[in-house]
Amino acid sequence: MPDAPLFTVEGLVSGYGGGRVLHGVDLALAPGEILGLLGRNGAGKTTLLKTIMGLLTPREGRVTFDGADITGQAPFAVARRGIAYVPQGREIFADFTVEQNLRLGNLAAADCEVAYATFPFLRERAGAKGGSLSGGEQQQLAIGRALMGAPRLLLLDEPSEGIQPSIVMEIADILRRVARDRGLGVVLVEQNVDMVTAICGRCAFIENGAIAEDHPMETVVADPAILDRYLAF
């Protein structure tokens, strides 16, 4: 029998004010699995992650984590259960130091070793202002901050955005290693196909606020028409 899922989303309906964006999203993730979530701008990727994190309240549907129903719980409660979120655009505090940014990921942590062990350059730059880091460095800082709470599920919203390709693949390698070493589940929202194919075992495609297709990565790589359907303009 396959492992019980770490995380499920069933029939999730959500949006802003009176408007619906998600029309019934279904997803499941096994422990340690890296799932790619692809879709065009406006498809509802960020809205889905915000609803999972409790930043938006779902109108219908269910989110479970580790067998518990966490639907509609507040962001701090979701985080405390072991789900970490790296928002689109990173949201690094430019005037805070690297170390201060990391500490915001877990105010109770004794030190920042979790982040420094994963991204050693952060230790050397601990006293530097967040705003003095390059885009790629800020992305690694944002991921390091998310790891501070020792999560078991990491939600990443377009980490490759605005970062040069060689750095993107470096970050992909680190994510793959962290997921393997920590048994961390990852939902990787991306429009960068190279990053997704490099590290995801499975890929789901979101269109108009619902999952349209969900395939093992081998199937996606073997049939370029699938990617064309959801990413070509």
Ligand SMILES: Nc1ncnc2c1ncn2[C@@H]1O[C@H](COP(=O)(O)OP(=O)(O)O)[C@@H](O)[C@H]1O
């Ligand atoms: N704060 C908001 N208020 C109202 N509508 C929003 C807001 N944020 C996003 N939307 C709308 O929700 C839809 C999905 O957006 P989003 O989830 O950000 O898509 P994606 O992350 O896939 O690009 C879009 O039509 C967008 O205009």
Ligand SMILES: [Mg+2]
């Ligand atoms: Mg988005």
